[in-house]
Amino acid sequence: MAVNQYTDVNGKPITFDSESHKDFCREFTISNAKLSLRTILIYTCIVWLLAYAVFFITENTVVLSSAIIVTLVSMVIGIHFVKVDRETLLIIRSLGVQVSSSFASGRECTTFIEMSKIKDIVINEAVYMHRVIYYLCILVKNPSDPEMISSVVPLFQSSKPRLNCLEQVYKACQEVLLQN
Amino acid sequence: MGQRKTTSSRAHPRTPDTCSARTGALKADGDGPVAVKHSICMVSDFFYPNMGGVESHIYQLSQCLLEKGHKVVIATHAYGDRRGIRYLTNGLKVYYLPLQVMYNQSTATTCFHSLPLLRCVFVRECVTVVHAHSSFSALAHDALFHAKTMGLNTVFTDHSLFGFADVSSVLTNKLLTVTLCDTSHVVCVSYTSKENTVLRAALPPDRVSVIPNAVDPAQFTPADPGRRDDARITVVVVSRLVYRKGIDLLGGIIPVLCAKHPDLCFLIGGEGPKRIVLEEVREKYQLHDRVRLLGALDHKDVRDVLVQGHIFLNTSLTEAFCMAIVEGASCGLQVVSTRVGGIPEVLPDELVTLCEPTVRSLCEGLETAIARQQEGSVPSPETIHKQVRALYTWRNVADRTEKVYDRVAGQEVLSLDRRVLRLRSHCGSVAGSVFAFFAVLDFLFLLLLGWLIPDDVIDVAVDASGPNSRWRRDVIKKKN
Numbered sequence: 001m002a003v004n005q006y007t008d009v010n011g012k013p014i015t016f017d018s019e020s021h022k023d024f025c026r027e028f029t030i031s032n033a034k035l036s037l038r039t040i041l042i043y044t045c046i047v048w049l050l051a052y053a054v055f056f057i058t059e060n061t062v063v064l065s066s067a068i069i070v071t072l073v074s075m076v077i078g079i080h081f082v083k084v085d086r087e088t089l090l091i092i093r094s095l096g097v098q099v100s101s102s103f104a105s106g107r108e109c110t111t112f113i114e115m116s117k118i119k120d121i122v123i124n125e126a127v128y129m130h131r132v133i134y135y136l137c138i139l140v141k142n143p144s145d146p147e148m149i150s151s152v153v154p155l156f157q158s159s160k161p162r163l164n165c166l167e168q169v170y171k172a173c174q175e176v177l178l179q180n
Numbered sequence: 181m182g183q184r185k186t187t188s189s190r191a192h193p194r195t196p197d198t199c200s201a202r203t204g205a206l207k208a209d210g211d212g213p214v215a216v217k218h219s220i221c222m223v224s225d226f227f228y229p230n231m232g233g234v235e236s237h238i239y240q241l242s243q244c245l246l247e248k249g250h251k252v253v254i255a256t257h258a259y260g261d262r263r264g265i266r267y268l269t270n271g272l273k274v275y276y277l278p279l280q281v282m283y284n285q286s287t288a289t290t291c292f293h294s295l296p297l298l299r300c301v302f303v304r305e306c307v308t309v310v311h312a313h314s315s316f317s318a319l320a321h322d323a324l325f326h327a328k329t330m331g332l333n334t335v336f337t338d339h340s341l342f343g344f345a346d347v348s349s350v351l352t353n354k355l356l357t358v359t360l361c362d363t364s365h366v367v368c369v370s371y372t373s374k375e376n377t378v379l380r381a382a383l384p385p386d387r388v389s390v391i392p393n394a395v396d397p398a399q400f401t402p403a404d405p406g407r408r409d410d411a412r413i414t415v416v417v418v419s420r421l422v423y424r425k426g427i428d429l430l431g432g433i434i435p436v437l438c439a440k441h442p443d444l445c446f447l448i449g450g451e452g453p454k455r456i457v458l459e460e461v462r463e464k465y466q467l468h469d470r471v472r473l474l475g476a477l478d479h480k481d482v483r484d485v486l487v488q489g490h491i492f493l494n495t496s497l498t499e500a501f502c503m504a505i506v507e508g509a510s511c512g513l514q515v516v517s518t519r520v521g522g523i524p525e526v527l528p529d530e531l532v533t534l535c536e537p538t539v540r541s542l543c544e545g546l547e548t549a550i551a552r553q554q555e556g557s558v559p560s561p562e563t564i565h566k567q568v569r570a571l572y573t574w575r576n577v578a579d580r581t582e583k584v585y586d587r588v589a590g591q592e593v594l595s596l597d598r599r600v601l602r603l604r605s606h607c608g609s610v611a612g613s614v615f616a617f618f619a620v621l622d623f624l625f626l627l628l629l630g631w632l633i634p635d636d637v638i639d640v641a642v643d644a645s646g647p648n649s650r651w652r653r654d655v656i657k658k659k660n
Contacts, residue, residue: 011637125265125641127278130296132265132304134639163639 006165008032009133016165018172024093024179026172030159031086035079035104047071079104084158089169091176097121097138099155111153117141119149121173123166134163136170217647218585219251221307223298223324225286225317227256227274231479233503234314234339237393239268244578246270250585251646253305255298257287257319271644271651275301279319289318291618292625295326299629302330304641309585311335315342315352321359328362328599329622333588336360337367337391341376341500341521353380354607358615361606362599364588367391367581369501370522376500382606391580392526395506397569402512402561403487412443413553415546416489416513418482418504419496421452426495426518431457432539433495435465437546444470444550449485451476486511491549497537499523505532510568512561514553516545527571531564596623 004016017029051067083104090098097118100110119139125132135154142150156166222242226234242252247270258264258276266274277297282288302310310327312320315338327334336359342349360366360381366388368374374388419425430448437444448458448471455473462471477485486492492508494517501522505515509531517523518537526532535545552558594602599619604612644651 007637009637009639011634127264127275127297131300131633131638132275132297162637 004165006161009131009160009162014159014161014165016161016168018168020172024176026091026176028089028169028172029086030088030156030161030165032084032159034085035083040075043074044071076105080107087156087159089155089173091173093176093179099153101158113138113140113153117143118177119146121155121170121177123163123170124152133160134166135160136166216586216589217250218582218589219306219308219646220245220253220311220585221302221305221309221323222252222254222311222313223256223317223320224254224313225257225319226314227254229259229262230285233393234317236479237337237339238313239272240394240396240574241578241581242272243270244574245582246272246645247575248578248582249647250582251305251643251649253301253307253645255301255319255323257281267644271649273305273641273644277301282318284316286317287319287322289322291322291325292622294319294322295622295625296629298323298326299330299626300638302327302332303635303638306640307332309333309335309588311337311585313337314339315356316340321355324359324363325619325622326626328593329596329619329626331593333591333593334363335365335367335584335588336363337369338373338377339369339500341373341498342380344380354611356381358603358607358611362594362602363387364591364593365389365584367584369393370525372522372525373500389580389584391577391584392572393501393503393506394572394574394577395503395510395568396574397510397565400483400486400507400510400565402565405560408488408490410490412445413441413491413550414445414447414489415491415493416447416449416486416508417493417495418449418477418485418508419494420450421448421454421458423454424497425452425454426497426537427452427454427457429495429497429518429537429539429542430493431461433493433542433546434458434461434467434471436539436543437550438465438467438470440547441550446471447474447485447489448472449474449477449482482507483511486513489513490553491516491546493542493546494518494523495537495542496520496523502526506568506572510565512564514549514558516542516549518542527568531567596620 006014006016008014012033014033015031017031019027021027047067047070051063055061055063080103084101085104087101088099094115096113096115098110098112100108102108117140119141121136121138123134123136125134135156137155138153139149140151140153142148222238224234224238226232227238228235238254242254245252253273253275255275255277257279263276263278266276268274279287279294310323310332312324312334314320320336324334324336342352344350344353357380360383366377366383368377368388368390369392371390374385374390377383378385378388417430421427434446458471458473462468474485486508490513492505492513492515494502494505494515496502496518497520499521502517505517505523505526509515509527515527515532517532517534519534520537524534533545533549535541596619600616603616603619606612607615643649
């Protein structure tokens with residue numbers, strides 16, 4: 001087990017953890033920085049200051065109560081659907097690949113792809129938000145024609161690690177995939 | 181998909197290297213100035229799948245530069261479904277950037293919105309020279325503007341001639357003056373084009389080089405002997421049917437010559453607004469069996485049309501460097517052309533008959549060519565082809581372009597204050613001040629981007645071409 005410090009494409013630190021159970025099974029975990037109290041405070045302050053400004057002009061208390069509701073609802077949505085704490089990739093030679101991401105609220109979202117459907121795991125380049133980045137993805141075979149690719153499943157979508165980290169995962173995955 | 185996969189599977193970790201480390205290593209390898217390898221980014225709105233002269237110029241030049249060991253990437257805008265990053269033959273990497281197309285395949289320009297993407301491309305590919313093509317391409321102008329702000333060396337290739345009189349050329353000329361006044365070097369395709377560009381953009385002539393275009397001689401070969409119908413003499417015209425190409429002159433020539441020579445026929449390929457002129461002539465003189473209009477031709481079909489003829493006729497009124505007559509001659513045809521623009525420089529006198537751009541002069545020229553054909557005193561198509569194939573080759577173009585890069589790489593890029601001064605002194609007080617202001621804004625925007633995403637956070641791309649190429653190394657390994 002090895003834990004390393006890497007950064008994501010925006011320069012924020014992430015932790016990369018790779019675990020090897022026998023040679024046919026690997027697990028990679030990338031954890032983002034935890035939701036900090038400071039960001040929550042900053043966002044809350046912004047919403048509240050805006051609400052007070054509007055209240056000052058309109059003198060309507062509905063504005064203030066709606067600000068409370070907006071803050072609470074967006075916080076719940078944020079930790080439940082947006083903020084991802086940890087992304088895990090589990091690859092087992094004889095079974096397949098399991099991709100799971102756990103949100104800040106503890107909710108887990110897991111998908112599994114059978115080994116027979118996987119054509120390969122590769123690093124690709126894409127244009128993303130006015131930049132060009134590298135990402136790791138699984139190529140899924142077309143069921144009717146195994147030579148063709150029917151879809152591409154991008155991995156580590158929310159943590160977006162940089163190339164050096166992707167290369168580690170890529171090499172380890174290839175080692176597992178190439179075993180017979 | 182297959183190609184993407186192969187590049188990806190070559191990605192393996194290396195010691196963290198930055199651009200500066202890599203370029204330093206490049207220079208250390210070289211014993212002299214010859215061995216310096218450049219990292220070139222070609223930028224133009226026009227690239228495949230769009231077809232045309234600029235597109236094939238960029239592709240062929242890039243392939244020859246790759247062969248010489250330079251690293252080349254191409255940046256263009258997205259064409260429909262074709263967006264993102266693609267690899268072409270020999271690891272030529274193409275960025276199809278998602279920028280909005282405005283008019284005639286040219287992107288909209290606001291001067292700034294393309295900066296984040298182009299900066300990302302320049303930084304991750306460690307570009308040292310930015311080479312922009314075509315004055316009609318807004319992306320090329322943008323890229324030059326941003327490259328100068330980022331302190332990269334710039335080269336610009338102009339592919340067309342312009343007038344000075346009408347409103348659109350006045351505006352384009354002003355834009356060109358602004359773009360070119362601080363560009364390190366400019367390349368033109370003929371001496372006439374150089375003269376034109378120097379006048380339009382008010383440039384010192386020593387900053388402008390002439391490198392002609394080339395043709396792919398393997399694509400334009402003469403027909404097998406005996407395949408051509410020698411009972412009649414065929415005149416071939418392949419051009420867009422527009423005013424600039426002198427189609428009105430052609431409309432005047434056809435009836436005169438057809439009346440004189442009963443065994444003469446015309447084969448006309450191309451499409452355009454002046455097609456109506458030719459159709460009228462055909463109707464009026466009842467020449468349906470002798471004048472064939474083929475309509476728009478694909479680039480791959482041009483050769484098959486050319487080899488059906490004996491004489492190639494070009495009636496252009498203005499031309500920077502006429503590729504069509506080189507293609508005609510390469511197929512072994514006699515060439516008759518107007519003496520305009522850069523055409524007299526293109527072919528040696530024994531291969532071309534030059535005339536004034538009038539109906540009478542062109543008729544005389546065609547008459548001599550027909551007489552020669554009837555006498556049989558014309559060299560065989562193979563002889564002409566052999567002579568032409570040595571004249572214009574892409575390797576030669578690449579050699580000369582490499583010299584331009586070598587020269588440019590030694591020059592220092594203007595700093596912001598000197599650039600502003602240069603803009604204000606060269607481009608008039610109003611346009612100069614406006615663009616100087618834009619240059620400062622661009623610089624500030626670059627600083628902002630550099631703060632949001634520092635250069636060292638952008639991953640250096642895995643090279644598919646050039647001295648550190650993973651692609652070539654693997655090919656060599658396979659061969660061994």
